[in-house]
Amino acid sequence: MGHYNMFAGRSAERLAALSDGVFAVAMTLLVLDLHAPAAEAVHSEADLLAALWLLAPRLLVYMLSFMTLGIFWVGQQTQLNFVTHSDRHLSWIHLAFLFTVTLMPFSTALMAEFIAYRAALVLYWLNILALGAIVFASWAYLERAGLLKPDVAPGIGKAVRRRVIVAQALYALGAALCAYSTLASLGFIVLVQLNYAVAPRIGLLQRL
Amino acid sequence: MGHYNMFAGRSAERLAALSDGVFAVAMTLLVLDLHAPAAEAVHSEADLLAALWLLAPRLLVYMLSFMTLGIFWVGQQTQLNFVTHSDRHLSWIHLAFLFTVTLMPFSTALMAEFIAYRAALVLYWLNILALGAIVFASWAYLERAGLLKPDVAPGIGKAVRRRVIVAQALYALGAALCAYSTLASLGFIVLVQLNYAVAPRIGLLQRL
Amino acid sequence: MGHYNMFAGRSAERLAALSDGVFAVAMTLLVLDLHAPAAEAVHSEADLLAALWLLAPRLLVYMLSFMTLGIFWVGQQTQLNFVTHSDRHLSWIHLAFLFTVTLMPFSTALMAEFIAYRAALVLYWLNILALGAIVFASWAYLERAGLLKPDVAPGIGKAVRRRVIVAQALYALGAALCAYSTLASLGFIVLVQLNYAVAPRIGLLQRL
Amino acid sequence: MGHYNMFAGRSAERLAALSDGVFAVAMTLLVLDLHAPAAEAVHSEADLLAALWLLAPRLLVYMLSFMTLGIFWVGQQTQLNFVTHSDRHLSWIHLAFLFTVTLMPFSTALMAEFIAYRAALVLYWLNILALGAIVFASWAYLERAGLLKPDVAPGIGKAVRRRVIVAQALYALGAALCAYSTLASLGFIVLVQLNYAVAPRIGLLQRL
Numbered sequence: 001m002g003h004y005n006m007f008a009g010r011s012a013e014r015l016a017a018l019s020d021g022v023f024a025v026a027m028t029l030l031v032l033d034l035h036a037p038a039a040e041a042v043h044s045e046a047d048l049l050a051a052l053w054l055l056a057p058r059l060l061v062y063m064l065s066f067m068t069l070g071i072f073w074v075g076q077q078t079q080l081n082f083v084t085h086s087d088r089h090l091s092w093i094h095l096a097f098l099f100t101v102t103l104m105p106f107s108t109a110l111m112a113e114f115i116a117y118r119a120a121l122v123l124y125w126l127n128i129l130a131l132g133a134i135v136f137a138s139w140a141y142l143e144r145a146g147l148l149k150p151d152v153a154p155g156i157g158k159a160v161r162r163r164v165i166v167a168q169a170l171y172a173l174g175a176a177l178c179a180y181s182t183l184a185s186l187g188f189i190v191l192v193q194l195n196y197a198v199a200p201r202i203g204l205l206q207r208l
Numbered sequence: 209m210g211h212y213n214m215f216a217g218r219s220a221e222r223l224a225a226l227s228d229g230v231f232a233v234a235m236t237l238l239v240l241d242l243h244a245p246a247a248e249a250v251h252s253e254a255d256l257l258a259a260l261w262l263l264a265p266r267l268l269v270y271m272l273s274f275m276t277l278g279i280f281w282v283g284q285q286t287q288l289n290f291v292t293h294s295d296r297h298l299s300w301i302h303l304a305f306l307f308t309v310t311l312m313p314f315s316t317a318l319m320a321e322f323i324a325y326r327a328a329l330v331l332y333w334l335n336i337l338a339l340g341a342i343v344f345a346s347w348a349y350l351e352r353a354g355l356l357k358p359d360v361a362p363g364i365g366k367a368v369r370r371r372v373i374v375a376q377a378l379y380a381l382g383a384a385l386c387a388y389s390t391l392a393s394l395g396f397i398v399l400v401q402l403n404y405a406v407a408p409r410i411g412l413l414q415r416l
Numbered sequence: 417m418g419h420y421n422m423f424a425g426r427s428a429e430r431l432a433a434l435s436d437g438v439f440a441v442a443m444t445l446l447v448l449d450l451h452a453p454a455a456e457a458v459h460s461e462a463d464l465l466a467a468l469w470l471l472a473p474r475l476l477v478y479m480l481s482f483m484t485l486g487i488f489w490v491g492q493q494t495q496l497n498f499v500t501h502s503d504r505h506l507s508w509i510h511l512a513f514l515f516t517v518t519l520m521p522f523s524t525a526l527m528a529e530f531i532a533y534r535a536a537l538v539l540y541w542l543n544i545l546a547l548g549a550i551v552f553a554s555w556a557y558l559e560r561a562g563l564l565k566p567d568v569a570p571g572i573g574k575a576v577r578r579r580v581i582v583a584q585a586l587y588a589l590g591a592a593l594c595a596y597s598t599l600a601s602l603g604f605i606v607l608v609q610l611n612y613a614v615a616p617r618i619g620l621l622q623r624l
Numbered sequence: 625m626g627h628y629n630m631f632a633g634r635s636a637e638r639l640a641a642l643s644d645g646v647f648a649v650a651m652t653l654l655v656l657d658l659h660a661p662a663a664e665a666v667h668s669e670a671d672l673l674a675a676l677w678l679l680a681p682r683l684l685v686y687m688l689s690f691m692t693l694g695i696f697w698v699g700q701q702t703q704l705n706f707v708t709h710s711d712r713h714l715s716w717i718h719l720a721f722l723f724t725v726t727l728m729p730f731s732t733a734l735m736a737e738f739i740a741y742r743a744a745l746v747l748y749w750l751n752i753l754a755l756g757a758i759v760f761a762s763w764a765y766l767e768r769a770g771l772l773k774p775d776v777a778p779g780i781g782k783a784v785r786r787r788v789i790v791a792q793a794l795y796a797l798g799a800a801l802c803a804y805s806t807l808a809s810l811g812f813i814v815l816v817q818l819n820y821a822v823a824p825r826i827g828l829l830q831r832l
Contacts, residue, residue: 424698
């Protein structure tokens with residue numbers, strides 16, 4: 001019969017609303033790891049500044065994860081804007097995507113705590129890889145299932161796929177750098193993210 | 209007079225928005241139980257991998273609960289899509305539904321902690337049972353109160369009810385397996401959830 | 417000049433969306449106080465059941481607060497449904513309302529912890545009183561500022577005001593019972609809430 | 625090619641929805657720092673009242689931060705109401721804005737803990753400054769990129785810019801007072817916030 005599956009999960013608006021909610025909570029939870037220093041350890045302005053200074057690497061890792069979530073939020077939104085409606089398969093592809101989003105605070109906390117360990121960095125990269133793979137699969141499904149609006153230009157699918165592949169190649173290159181040093185890895189990934197967030201008008205970078 | 213009850217709680221859009229918010233928070237809170245290992249216990253890459261490996265069962269339970277919430281999110285959305293507007297009774301049926309959703313992080317944490325105990329598994333199942341019962345009651349109310357859009361095909365109500373009953377029968381069967389072993393119980397429930405999430409095109413499974 | 421105040425905060429949709437978000441987070445955070453029992457203290461099914469049984473009062477207080485939030489969510493939604501647009505004053509009235517909503521998890525935790533203390537019960541009641549007072553003020557402002565849709569029947573304002581006043585009188589009566597016993601107080605308030613949530617078709621109760 | 629950047633991030637509705645989510649979570653998380661007193665330390669009503677009294681400064685700081693978030697929520701909403709659609713640059717400007725919003729619970733907790741330290745107050749002020757600077761940059765970008773609705777009156781841009789500059793000048797003045805006393809600083813900032821929230825009809829204050 002499978003009848004239920006033919007009319008279930010068709011609202012692209014609710015899929016977008018759930019996604020915005022999950023992204024909003026994940027983005028804000030990231031910061032919960034940023035604790036105010038313990039009052040007992042602080043006896044002067046200098047103590048407080050020193051304690052805050054120790055939080056700086058954690059803040060950087062947090063910014064990085066916020067940027068990652070921002071990039072994938074823009075990416076998902078861009079796809080859903082092109083859709084006439086959803087269906088149950090698309091709903092589940094994006095639920096898998098959101099599951100991967102909710103793992104981000106954990107991967108981030110792990111990397112902030114164990115920044116010198118390759119295992120933490122590789123796990124962080126696997127999280128980004130999973131996000132990219134699902135975004136790629138989502139577009140493939142959209143095209144195959146005929147869920148795209150009729151006025152979507154043919155070049156757009158190519159541009160979406162190209163963006164995901166180039167970005168993931170850069171992330172993989174960044175992750176590979178951890179054979180040399182996890183900090184080099186992290187620095188490279190930050191630069192890639194910054195490029196996608198700021199999108200400078202520089203010929204070579206715009207081609208990425 | 210009871211006048212207030214005649215014009216209160218009529219926005220199906222706000223009911224959907226509140227639901228998306230509660231689901232989003234509950235889905236993301238589930239992961240808060242996944243803590244990075246303590247830094248003091250980790251002195252090598254092998255230590256870190258071993259500590260992460262210990263988290264694997266917890267991650268599986270978390271995935272299971274995310275799937276459960278996903279299934280009921282799709283189910284609720286499907287119903288609200290068929291509705292012209294809400295009323296105060298429907299609002300309260302869905303508030304009860306959302307209350308049951310918010311208990312999911314607790315039931316999940318309980319099962320992740322006490323996976324070998326039947327009491328934890330039965331409580332988890334009761335949570336799923338309550339979700340199913342309210343979804344069932346919601347559809348019955350929709351039909352009785354005439355809140356359905358006029359173009360809803362007559363077969364849809366039958367399909368919705370059939371889906372809920374078959375699913376709950378399978379969950380009950382899974383829960384009953386705990387007389388034999390809680391792990392067998394859990395494994396069976398995971399398979400049922402996977403079937404509903406992935407919806408493979410296999411004749412027998414599609415009939416469920 | 418005050419020019420900014422004339423065009424700021426006019427979106428009733430965003431006010432509703434922010435409210436749904438705050439309610440969703442507050443409703444879900446309430447449950448965070450429900451911790452799984454410590455694994456060390458549990459050595460048998462009987463131990464686990466006993467530990468869960470100790471959580472029952474906490475669960476009841478949580479249900480009570482969820483109902484309170486549900487009642488005020490329905491109340492606020494009902495008002496915003498009648499509005500053509502918002503303005504900055506209405507935005508701030510509802511921001512004050514949302515502030516009071518965010519205090520609910522704290523008041524609830526306090527009462528769950530100190531159920532035998534009058535101070536905890538009175539604080540909880542003050543929280544409900546503040547919610548009611550702002551809902552009342554909001555409607556008064558809506559009428560005065562001419563933000564209501566033209567097709568809102570004249571009797572509706574009267575019904576809204578009547579509902580708030582009767583409910584608050586009952587809550588105040590419940591709170592006053594704490595001179596006798598805090599549990600009597602709590603029980604009475606639970607009954608009032610249940611009446612508003614379930615809305616039984618009983619003549620006398622429908623008049624409340 | 626840069627093609628992707630031309631069609632990415634165009635939904636102003638999803639930007640608003642994500643923002644409402646982040647604001648809702650940040651506003652509600654602020655209150656998590658308000659813990660019920662430890663049960664062991666309370667043996668009488670007087671003990672409980674005394675313990676609650678100690679929470680009063682924390683509640684005030686929390687109210688202040690809620691007001692700050694409210695002011696910037698109204699400010700952002702006002703801008704997005706004037707927009708025909710978003711684009712990827714605007715999306716990233718507002719993601720930076722939301723990042724700054726998520727830092728607010730941390731800055732608030734820091735100031736509540738270290739109210740006598742200038743470093744905590746200056747950091748809090750820097751958070752407000754960053755929010756104001758991004759709101760200012762957002763409007764500048766809106767005008768430059770031609771994203772404003774055609775019916776937006778020319779005086780509105782001037783009013784928006786004036787509001788941000790006057791408010792930030794007052795906040796800077798307040799922060800500067802910490803050379804004298806952090807409490808004077810805090811008191812002054814509270815008065816500025818109250819003025820923007822309540823918007824009294826007093827000639828001089830309306831000109832701010």
